Amino acid sequence: MSGSPADDILRLVFSFRRLAHGPADGACAAGTCEECFALHRPKVERFIEQGVPVHFVIPAFPAKSPNPQKVLGTLPDMAERVSLEFLQELCDYTRHYYEPGARITICSDGHVFSDLVGVPDETVHAYGAELESLLAAIGADAINTYGLEDAFPGFPFDEQRAMLTSQYAVPVEDVRARALAEPAARNIFGGIHRFLFEDRMALSTGRSRNSVREETKSLAYQVIQRSDAWSQLVEDFFPEALRLSIHPQVSHSPKIGIHMMRTKDNWLTPWHGVALDDGDGIRLVKRHEAEQLGATLVMRGGRVSHYIAPNVSTSAKPLIEEVAS
Template sequence: MPALSQSDIDAILAVFRLFSQYENQSESARPPYEATVTSRIRDLHAARSPLTLLLPAFPWKNPNTDKVLSGDPDLGEELGLARLNHLCEELGRIHPYGAKLTLVADGPVYNDLLAIPDSDFYDYGVKLRHLAKARGFSHITFTRLLDVLDLGDGDALSKKDYLANADICRRVMERFVGTDFNLASQIKQHPDTALTYQKYVRSARDDLRWGPEIDPDVKGDPDRYAAETLKVAERMTARLLAYEAALQAKFPGHIRLSIHRSTGKSKISVPLIPQPDEFGLTPWHSCLLVTAEGRFRTGPSKDFRDDGKYEVSTKDGKPYFVREKHPDFDWPNHVEISHGYGGKIIITNTSTKESEKRLDKDAKIKLANLALRFEELEVHGFLAE
């Protein structure tokens, strides 16, 4: 097959620009990552390989109930995975060998520092895999830290055996930073590291107290807690740099994505749930709100507890997202409302009674209004007229 034309490469880069966001972004300037990514695209095409993307993310569900609805993946994770799968689909329309994404669930990299039990990150990862399979996100492949470090086949191990290796994985990973490692100089010299460290300081301050395994004496002493959060943020950043080095050693030819804000120099930052005026929160640290205007917003769950304004929608008996109250969302109990990637709303009539399958004037007006506000409307279970 002939080499990719420059127009093909430009089209691939345009897809990345559409999905990415970086610091000090402007419409006129090209993203800093494009030179490196162009080289990777050419190499992968020459090898007749798919465009292989790499993303470390989705560690565990934050136990902070002021931020999330529950400990399980919900609509936020569904939308995030859908966007990653969509990115691969769009790239595959241009690149003849397609595109795929390797998602490394990075729970064991940090969980012990934030007093999160090992079983929490493992169970969350299993549920994510089930979600991706159920939704048909076929371009995403999951892998574990054990596999990144070439210490075994994580999928072949039982939960008990995998968790027994968690501490070993951390010790081996930490060898990827030398004995002369200096975090202060790393933060000073590398803007991306500084951005991540600042985020970790905020996260540790907010979330460490929610860790089930935190020392109660530390939690109860404000001064000790403040000192501990800084120490945790520093160790998280050091672990991150070791983890980055391990990923580079294992996947040297992959195109690196990130769910963190960055300068765009060494990785492509992709917000999982794009927001109009900011990068947006990750779904494992936030709650997903569906607005009356048909938009998806991320925010702390504590901000959406006003029963007069919001309602929690459940799935399989568990909270799945929060929706802003509006008359157009008021339907009989036999009508279910759900939402999907791309601003989709699905109205499903579950009744078997013919009298309840007909759309009256009020229902037709509601559907018309919803069609105007959401990007896509699907209607099921009603009689055609």
Template sequence: MTRDCLLEPFSSHTPQEVDDITSQVVDIIEKNYIHFPKHDQWFTSGGKQRFADRVRYHVARNIPLEFILPAFPVKSCNPDKTLGKSPDKAEELAIHSMKIVADLIKAVYAPGVHYNVVSDGHVFSDLVGSDDAAVDSYGEMFWEMAHNLYPGLVNFFRLDEFLLDNHSEDSIAKLISNTTVEHPVATELTANAENARRALMCLFGCDESTVTKEIKDDPETRNLYRGFSRFMLEDLYEHKSCKNLPSKSAKKKLCSQVAFLMILRNRAYSAMVEWLFPLQLRISIHPHPNRGPKYGINIIHSSLVAAQRSSEEKNFHIPTPWHNAVVELADGKFMLLHSKVIRGSSVHAGEMACEQLELSQQLLLKREGYRMVLVTYPDGRPSHYKQVSTMSKL
């Protein structure tokens, strides 16, 4: 799946057939998957052409398209955002969306697609207030969910599988002996995850002074840093490491430190993914200008969701299953929203940094004649909220 694909033989397609299939596949992905931000470069700066070149590589060899998606880390530690720590209806919708796109591509290109989720959970878990064990549990449950829904559609990989497998403990210890990582947020670590983080930064980390300079001089890096800072202030507000600080300025200082470390680790992880998967289709849950090599996607297909404006999309990323809960509207469409918005109140009294929904969306949830009920799985785990008529029986 990685660099071995370079050795795949060419198919019997003619050059014209390869071009025709490539064009159809790219059009499907453009219409059903690509997220177009305000300053998009998909149609300019060669973005679409670079993406098409990677599609053509696979089509010319008659092999499945390989999507690489760093995602599905762990549920947010903020109880005002999600329904709990386990995958739920939000993750289901993401998997269903993958299937929708896969079926559309399969109709024009027989080999179809594979989704390779390379979880970034342990890359950031100690920074976002999640214990390493929680990341492992979430990953196992997500993989089981994906496999049960659509066997063979999704592969799931963890950081340690890339960096620690097939290496002796002595060789790993020697590699990371001079590398440490900071932990400004209190979480419970596991030796395996910590060794993987240290190996990541040892092999692919960049110089801190370079990032410091870019935050100062480069508007795109500076905006990312500010976005991370604001987002983490929201995510960590009720976490003990943030909540126990004496002032809001101290909280902001902690979250700015976390934001800086997140950029460092994100760059290292991106470098590792690019090295391991040089020719695959690199997609992301973050908005990107789409000039390549990363391309932003709408992780929930438009056919499944009601139109909504998201403060997350504006400030940081496309709404994700691990930062939101799902509400199923009476018309069968879904919305990804913070759980406190669906409930109409916060579990905690802490200030939320995010914007509130527009009035029209609030009215949609609270319209006369309907109420919200919590839907659960057979084992009692929460799945999502559902809008039902007050005349309906539970």
């Protein structure tokens, strides 16, 4: 494999890949699969030919989970800060191989499905505003944001969601059929359904697990429908950009799944977890897991920030600790 700047940049990104486990994992996970490189190399080379920063887009940072067993509150905390600093450093480090470096557009999808996941639009807006403040505070000048209100300005959020669905969504029946027929789509459905079930179960009283599971199964298909619609809109607005994802992706996907923090959970994200400083670095866990370890809550600027558990030994584990799904 060549040592071209394009391949060097892709090798850097692949080293943080959030990979869905499958039969092609060997060479793909090792970063030696030519097919993986060939999928994305032309886009990187196009930016290099133009002499401009390589542009990545990542639909992410929607809002905090409403589940208090997972998160500390409704606003970004240390988990988001560490993740944003990682993204900025990824852009900075790209300059080692290509002087203009890279830039990342965070395409926040919070308003896309906030009504489905039980998070008010006002809470999503407050989360987004604090995210912008955090980007400014850490000097993340290679990162900008783009949201549903940028795509459909001047309309209420309900109308923005309706416009997104009417212009870009496929019928829910098609989403369901794809999840039944395609392993990759089934894997995405399983992950989204797990998130929704955990969150709804934590907020439900007097309901059986089966009734919540059936309700969230239907919601999961709708979340995927809107998420796919948002993905298509992002593709239309940023056709030249390389696509990053916070979900595990199969090896030869046009999207590159990426970890932003060290974690044992291949699906966990900063908005579904908390930052835990375990003495060997910061890793991402669910709130109840940190509390089960006896971790201490840290306040920063009068607000909850993260946990510390200095007695937890991780034996200098690697940045990314994926577990088999």
